[in-house]
Amino acid sequence: MLKLTKKVDYALLALNLMAKSGEDGISNVRDIASLYSIPPEILAKVMQKLSKAGLIQSHNAPKGGYSLKVQAEEISVLKVLTAVEGPVGIVSCSDGTDRTCQQHDQCDIRSPLERLQNNILWFLEALSIRELGQEPAVLKGVTDGSSVFGQPLHHKG
Amino acid sequence: MLKLTKKVDYALLALNLMAKSGEDGISNVRDIASLYSIPPEILAKVMQKLSKAGLIQSHNAPKGGYSLKVQAEEISVLKVLTAVEGPVGIVSCSDGTDRTCQQHDQCDIRSPLERLQNNILWFLEALSIRELGQEPAVLKGVTDGSSVFGQPLHHKG
């Protein structure tokens, strides 16, 4: 439930690597895929989407590859999510124009859920790929909510 | 991406209804399903899970149904999520015991992602089904992050 897709994981790994290798370091798909044991073809597709979204710059040539197009601080996790998987939404209803949800007319929980969604999106926007490679102490703009829980929360998958 | 499942939606709708009908108002599956146009069989299953999780009380008899087992303020969205769909996790890797993720050993983004996850879980825990039926102004404990975005964010479903 609420799990990030594998493609997003791949994207974050790749971007984090590129962020560490400097602003204009060039990495190619094969190398990244090999390093992280990612199927090259699928990573290639992911990178293409990141490129289309304007997050990275492609260099289509031998010894080419990809480099960051904007600073690592400017690339939020939300932007990566949106680039790779499309618009992010907690609630499965659409906006006012088309209402495919069978419960839409009777629904009385939409407003608070959208509010919750905005909060989550805010967090996703606040976390940049620059901060992915840094230690917890360096994180800024995101409050640590782990104290609410007795111990680190884990998950299956 | 990051969408709640339909079953969770059903659960939230039902719980919100029950919360509004008072602490010991009894609602049965057929009525709720009819009101919200939910397939009765699937709602039945959802309610059973909520019952097993101790969130609601079943009354197995004619004129029976379900009633809240604990106060509406005590039932967080996170508890509903967990009851209906199992453990919630942003990252798809598991804890240290079993590592099915092929990238686990090389992964250097786990820690910040788990932190992000905890933040999201905190929000889900902070929102109770009591607040689902209330207007935005009444919401407490959850900051409104919508100001970050120019206009309400929508999504496809």
Next chain:
DNA sequence: TTATCACAGACCAAAATGATCTGCGATAAT
């Protein structure tokens, strides 16, 4: 006794996701 409710699990269909395969186009090195 019986109608009404919850309980349980098998079962199936559709959609989302992960992954593979094939061919094309750009370009720098030779």
Next chain:
DNA sequence: ATTATCGCAGATCATTTTGGTCTGTGATAA
């Protein structure tokens, strides 16, 4: 000019997840 190396694009397939259906059992108040 040729060629090897890279990205670009799409169709296609397998697996998993999800949503939904079907059938039958058990509890209990009227």
